[in-house]
Amino acid sequence: MWSPLTGISSLFFKSHPPYGSQEWYKVTGRDPRWVSVDEWTFEQTHNRIAIPSKEVLAKAFKHQEESGLPDISVSPSQGKYIQLQAKITNAQHILEVGTLGGYSTIFLANASPTTRVTSIESLSLHVQVARENLEMAGLADRVEVIQGDAVAILPALLKDIENSQREKFDFVFIDADKLNNWVYFDHAANMTRPGACIIVDNVVRRGAIIDPKLIDTDETVIKIRELIERVGDDSRVDSTVLQMVGDKNYDGMLIAVVGR
Numbered sequence: 001m002w003s004p005l006t007g008i009s010s011l012f013f014k015s016h017p018p019y020g021s022q023e024w025y026k027v028t029g030r031d032p033r034w035v036s037v038d039e040w041t042f043e044q045t046h047n048r049i050a051i052p053s054k055e056v057l058a059k060a061f062k063h064q065e066e067s068g069l070p071d072i073s074v075s076p077s078q079g080k081y082i083q084l085q086a087k088i089t090n091a092q093h094i095l096e097v098g099t100l101g102g103y104s105t106i107f108l109a110n111a112s113p114t115t116r117v118t119s120i121e122s123l124s125l126h127v128q129v130a131r132e133n134l135e136m137a138g139l140a141d142r143v144e145v146i147q148g149d150a151v152a153i154l155p156a157l158l159k160d161i162e163n164s165q166r167e168k169f170d171f172v173f174i175d176a177d178k179l180n181n182w183v184y185f186d187h188a189a190n191m192t193r194p195g196a197c198i199i200v201d202n203v204v205r206r207g208a209i210i211d212p213k214l215i216d217t218d219e220t221v222i223k224i225r226e227l228i229e230r231v232g233d234d235s236r237v238d239s240t241v242l243q244m245v246g247d248k249n250y251d252g253m254l255i256a257v258v259g260r
């Protein structure tokens with residue numbers, strides 16, 4: 001079953017019970033209230049004049065799904081949240097690390113009619129789907145999807161900025177592999193103007209980051225804790241972590257502002 005409003009689908013959960021069934025909630029660990037609140041509030045707040053349209057979002061999600069991409073993009077409400085943060089910072093130049101099929105990119109590129117996004121993605125199928133989705137959304141001329149490993153690409157982008165061949169970024173969304181989060185954040189802080197915003201997704205992981213059984217043994221948890229500790233010690237930024245529940249279960253984002 002696929003919801004045309006949010007693009008949420010049960011197809012990803014091929015071995016799981018139908019989306020929204022009692023069994024589905026049990027298997028995925030979601031609370032039905034979180035999902036229903038997400039769906040209802042997004043329907044109310046993302047109104048007829050809001051961009052991207054619900055039709056564009058649904059098409060983008062469906063294309064990702066039919067192309068076999070995993071269901072790991074931001075939820076509609078989270079996409080809108082990062083878009084609003086980009087609007088608050090009047091972001092004209094946005095960097096995204098981890099494109100997948102371009103679902104979050106579509107939100108970010110619509111922060112304003114002149115916003116440009118540079119998005120890095122390592123997998124060629126994901127890059128292809130993202131480019132098709134961005135074309136469908138009318139954003140192909142304002143989004144550059146760079147294929148490759150962000151660990152290698154970010155230093156090259158930094159060099160471009162230092163050589164005045166590229167503008168500093170106003171907003172960065174980090175949503176790729178979790179083991180290199182600090183590398184991405186460190187570069188982001190050097191590639192942004194004062195007042196810029198840096199957001200890192202998935203830093204709470206259902207509370208795993210404070211689970212005594214995981215904090216010394218789970219590589220992802222260790223790296224996320226390291227990220228939060230290092231960002232906390234970093235004199236370039238001020239920051240907080242915001243816990244979130246919703247269609248994407250219980251997780252959270254780290255939000256930092258450059259220049260204390």
Ligand SMILES: C[S@@+](CC[C@H](N)C(=O)[O-])C[C@H]1O[C@@H](n2cnc3c(N)ncnc32)[C@H](O)[C@@H]1O
Pocket residue numbers: 072073074097098099100101102103104105120121122123126148149150151175176177180
């Ligand atoms: C969670 S998904 C991104 C979701 C997307 N931001 C959205 O919300 O629609 C993470 C993506 O990062 C990509 N990725 C993982 N490691 C990467 C790396 N080292 N460099 C570039 N991309 C990477 C994965 O292939 C995947 O497509």
